[in-house]
Amino acid sequence: MTPSRRVPEQQSATQMHLVAMVNPPTSQYAVNWRNPLGREDWLSSRFYTDLARMLERGKFDMMFFADALAVPEDREGDYGTTLQTAGKGSIYLDPITTISLAAAVTNHIGLGATVSTSFLPPYTIARQLLSVDHLSGGRAAWNIVTSTTDAEARNMGHDGIASPGERYDNADAVVQTVVDLWRSWEPDALIRDRESGTFADPARVHRVSGDLSRGPLTLPRSPQGNPVLMQAGSSPRGRAFAARWAEVIFAIGDSEEGMRELRTELRERARIDYGRDSSTIKVLQGIQPVVGWTDEDSAAKLRTLRDQIDLPSALTKLARLLHAEELNPEDRATDVLAEHRGATGSVGFEDMLASVSERQNYTVADLAIEQSLNQLHPQIVGSPATVADHLEHLFRSGAADGFVVFPALYHSSFEDFVAGVVPELQRRGVFRTDYAGPTPRDTLRQAQ
Template structure:
């Protein structure tokens, strides 16, 4: 079952904890981050708005990249100050929703393929085919130190490990044939041993015998999300991803990225439409344009510069604490997320920002084109979509749950009126709603290396 090609897809970017250093202080923000009912409510709201999926970001440490201290993260409620394990959160949301896709971020750098494949197969079964895995490689030494290592794996090596990790996960999901679970009490035959297979994987990074002790997921493989922005990361994403999450400061940079990834996908032996590219959009909706801009100013005022800079230091993997706050961000060698660096360089040069101003702006992380009335926000989103910048958006919330409630109540009907967004779900599974085929066993082998 396919979603009409001319309609955009929407994912919601959520954290199992406070998301933005100014947002948790904003009037109306509800601090329910330690309660399952909090995330269940957001899930219901997003399903009411016909969102494709709810995507939980995650990291494996409290970042200390700014000045070697966790102070700014904890003090200001910045990135990683509090993060619940997202996978159990998905299971709680699955219990109260029927169509919404459920994505969790899990790193390939420090975990092992068997428990990760088992976990996502479990969520896919419990949700009747709505699980998704945001694959990250991690990149911070602070994360490495939580897993018994002094330093993080080098960039090329972590993508090599991730590549093999995905291969092993797919082999494990394929270790049960689709009809292996018989459950015939009369025979008796619970599972057919002839249709369940060891994988006997021996590689550079992993040795895994198998089979998985969970039957093949309803979707074949859970939907794979990735956000690679470096050349190596883009190649990895083009090979493995069903959905790519990215961030752009302009439509022009989004269009360039969109063209390149689709071309890479074809070189990997895939169809361009097999990958959905969903750049980040963080709308602020108001009854008037000026009211929305005033809300943006209030949110920005609530962001301490060091809160935003600590988050930027984490994303770039560069200690910015020694740089002058009242001068622009200089050229720096960035071992971290290349996409975020390109975004802030573009922002700094376009708007003439000092590092202090960049810290406040980055901590708030709003995009100017998506601030205004519901009609104006919908117009901007439709423009990016129809002019080849994306297949839809990953929608962030400046405060929760209110910003998601505003978007669903006000912007979604505008998108529907423009004919660019669904009024009903296409099917039950996440793959149905994304217009993606269910992969047959062994489908991962058809994706070529070196694209």
């Protein structure tokens, strides 16, 4: 991905934001688990505590844990190919449990958990996240998803997944109820006056409106007001949802101009449709950096990563993703994507696949390899200075408020980024050298 210098540097903020996405053992690189530089202890607590300490040392705003509620199935409803090939979604630890581990060994980094609005009662969501928030000193964040597959719905006792519109309508009601529950205690409701014997003022603790819960919550107000809201919907309905609720929006842009247009659209929607202060909304672009000490070294790393991907296995994974029986590697990728439209349950993701495939004139084989390599997220390859050049340009030109970093390898990709790219960004004055305060919301406000 090469930055264009035609756009004037116009970002008024001086500090970008960095968030780490965590979903081992495969992440966005399908064969991470087979690479000798990839750690194998992803079912141990030390894997996550080591990673949390490293990311906090790198002054990342947040780390968040991805999640899904079913092993992905093929068109026949079989999960065998996913497990056989270590497809994404083979393994997911519970995110609430995992961020609790990270909370115990860190002091500043934000801790995000993915929780679906489609199955859990709002009261459960509100109490789980606010519990972690209090126990971490106000560092919790909620990555809001609606879930997308019938397999997930069936695991949770439903016949099948609802339509995207229904899922988002339900999500609006669930998020509103969760936020109301978080605010059911006024900031000064917890008195704890030993002499008078008053523990809490009931006049400052309230029921909530709506049909999904009546409250109040069994916890007082968060140290940061309420946990940070994060979301990654990219369909038109998903964008409207993000504009209404999200403080941090994860986006996947397939071009610099596309990134800039999406950021502008989301901020304008939030301001016009919902009366929000657009400067409080951070649009972060997903990237997969491949960092070496020289450009040549990083290019060699990328070749090695690509060479380790087996085409038959990659085609099997793509066929499962698209619910296709068999794929011809020589077919045009755009034709196959059109034929299997709707298979993934994510309109925005499929639009991105089609856009990149059209621009790059991908065959099915090309698409399968790139999907296994980086899930078509923008790859930024080079020395620390080269990678910093790209990120600084995208940030200053208004294409992004920061970046969601997807590693190829755990933990070595993050180690390369923290050791090389972060100091380079700090030297240029576009990334913090310390946290602005104890909560992620303090950090998010630091660069407004």
